[in-house]
Amino acid sequence: MRKKRSSSSVLFLIIFGAMIAGVIYLYNSKMFERDLPVITMTDAQYWNLKKPLDISIEDNSGLKFYEVKMVTSSGEKVLTHEALLTPQNKLELKVEYPKMGYGINDTQIKIIITAVDASQWNFFSGNTAGLEKTFIVDKKKPYVSLITNSYGIYKGGTALAIFKANDENLEDMYIEVNKKKRFKVQPFYAEGYYAALVAWPVVEDKFDARIVVTDKAGNAMRVHIPYYHKAKSYRISKIKISDRFLKGKIAQLAYDYPETQGVEDSIEQFKIINEDVRAKNEKLIHEITSKTSDKMVSDFSLKPFYPLRNGQKVASFGDHRLYYYANEQISESYHLGLDLASVKMGEILTQNHGITVFAEENGIYGNLPIIHHGMGLYTIYGHCSSVKVAAGDSVRPNDQIANTGKSGYAMGDHLHFGVLVQGVEVRPEEWMDKEWIRLNITEVMKNAKQLIGRS
Numbered sequence: 001m002r003k004k005r006s007s008s009s010v011l012f013l014i015i016f017g018a019m020i021a022g023v024i025y026l027y028n029s030k031m032f033e034r035d036l037p038v039i040t041m042t043d044a045q046y047w048n049l050k051k052p053l054d055i056s057i058e059d060n061s062g063l064k065f066y067e068v069k070m071v072t073s074s075g076e077k078v079l080t081h082e083a084l085l086t087p088q089n090k091l092e093l094k095v096e097y098p099k100m101g102y103g104i105n106d107t108q109i110k111i112i113i114t115a116v117d118a119s120q121w122n123f124f125s126g127n128t129a130g131l132e133k134t135f136i137v138d139k140k141k142p143y144v145s146l147i148t149n150s151y152g153i154y155k156g157g158t159a160l161a162i163f164k165a166n167d168e169n170l171e172d173m174y175i176e177v178n179k180k181k182r183f184k185v186q187p188f189y190a191e192g193y194y195a196a197l198v199a200w201p202v203v204e205d206k207f208d209a210r211i212v213v214t215d216k217a218g219n220a221m222r223v224h225i226p227y228y229h230k231a232k233s234y235r236i237s238k239i240k241i242s243d244r245f246l247k248g249k250i251a252q253l254a255y256d257y258p259e260t261q262g263v264e265d266s267i268e269q270f271k272i273i274n275e276d277v278r279a280k281n282e283k284l285i286h287e288i289t290s291k292t293s294d295k296m297v298s299d300f301s302l303k304p305f306y307p308l309r310n311g312q313k314v315a316s317f318g319d320h321r322l323y324y325y326a327n328e329q330i331s332e333s334y335h336l337g338l339d340l341a342s343v344k345m346g347e348i349l350t351q352n353h354g355i356t357v358f359a360e361e362n363g364i365y366g367n368l369p370i371i372h373h374g375m376g377l378y379t380i381y382g383h384c385s386s387v388k389v390a391a392g393d394s395v396r397p398n399d400q401i402a403n404t405g406k407s408g409y410a411m412g413d414h415l416h417f418g419v420l421v422q423g424v425e426v427r428p429e430e431w432m433d434k435e436w437i438r439l440n441i442t443e444v445m446k447n448a449k450q451l452i453g454r455s
């Protein structure tokens with residue numbers, strides 16, 4: 001009797017233990033996981049009803065069902081739903097506003113998302129997650145109206161545009177050139193007006209500029225700026241690289257730069273300096289000169305730049321240089337400034353107000369002060385022997401900023417004078433020409449102010 005009881009309780013304990021172990025196993029197994037699906041949707045507060053809603057649903061055990069519903073004054077409508085035969089770990093949905101919904105004039109629309117995973121938890125029905133969000137409806141495109149612009153733009157040159165823009169839920173505003181480069185705009189003269197200098201990069205044959213204004217609901221307005229495009233051809237020059245040059249200047253620079261350490265071949269050294277070091281130095285210049293201010297600008301009357309008294313032009317802006325050694329092209333580059341030479345260690349003067357933003361050595365450009373004159377317009381002075389300004393210094397017309405020299409990749413004492421508009425090199429000749437400045441900048445601003453004043 002005793003024995004029988006004890007053997008049955010042992011059996012009971014074994015079965016009970018196995019059941020507990022089974023429950024623990026199932027409880028911890030993936031089949032019975034208890035993690036809810038994770039639903040994410042755009043964090044925008046506004047919806048234009050045109051842009052599809054980006055919804056993503058994720059679950060470790062896989063998803064077996066989802067549904068996206070819309071709630072408006074005319075009731076509930078299922079926008080999409082699906083029961084998945086093969087559970088999916090991640091779903092990316094683009095949910096469109098239904099065509100039948102265009103008669104609805106609600107100012108707010110609620111979206112309800114439900115997702116169920118393939119877990120056997122909850123008596124095999126899975127874990128259910130939900131997300132609800134109410135969007136403010138904004139179907140109105142931003143308002144954009146072009147006020148004035150420079151009549152034309154040269155390849156490699158600069159132009160000005162002034163426009164009016166507004167939107168209740170404004171997000172971004174810029175001028176896009178060749179669908180690549182974005183120029184920031186600056187508040188101009190009166191509330192709601194904006195201005196920017198734009199540039200036609202010298203290495204690009206085509207030019208297209210448009211004002212782009214977007215709002216937080218996904219509405220966008222694009223207005224083409226009708227500049228008259230002025231073609232300009234730049235020189236292509238073939239330059240023979242001599243052994244004397246390789247053993248002299250190049251060997252000297254190769255000794256200094258980290259990029260050429262351990263490189264013995266002098267043609268290889270030249271290629272690294274002319275391409276890799278140049279790219280690195282120009283990247284720094286582009287970064288420094290890409291900044292603009294958000295402050296309102298009312299005036300931008302510049303005097304023509306004339307940095308070096310009696311400076312003779314020794315190389316032009318935009319030259320496409322092809323380098324040859326033993327009749328074989330080994331490298332190429334673009335010369336993105338104007339080279340001027342006068343006496344050795346000639347005084348470099350600025351003719352306009354500005355702030356020094358950089359005054360250090362920069363590789364092939366040597367000692368290089370960079371000055372911001374406002375509106376994203378920068379001047380740079382390469383190969384200086386000495387620099388008289390430091391970063392943060394204000395400069396005034398006729399201040400001496402440096403002395404010419406041959407620091408960096410320069411053969412003789414000269415000034416490399418460069419002008420950049422928001423990180424794009426432009427023709428310095430325009431900014432050295434009183435008449436060009438008057439017609440393309442000063443008069444355009446004056447006209448804009450008159451038009452704004454009258455409205």
Ligand SMILES: [Zn+2]
Binds near residue numbers: 315337416
């Ligand atoms: Zn130069």
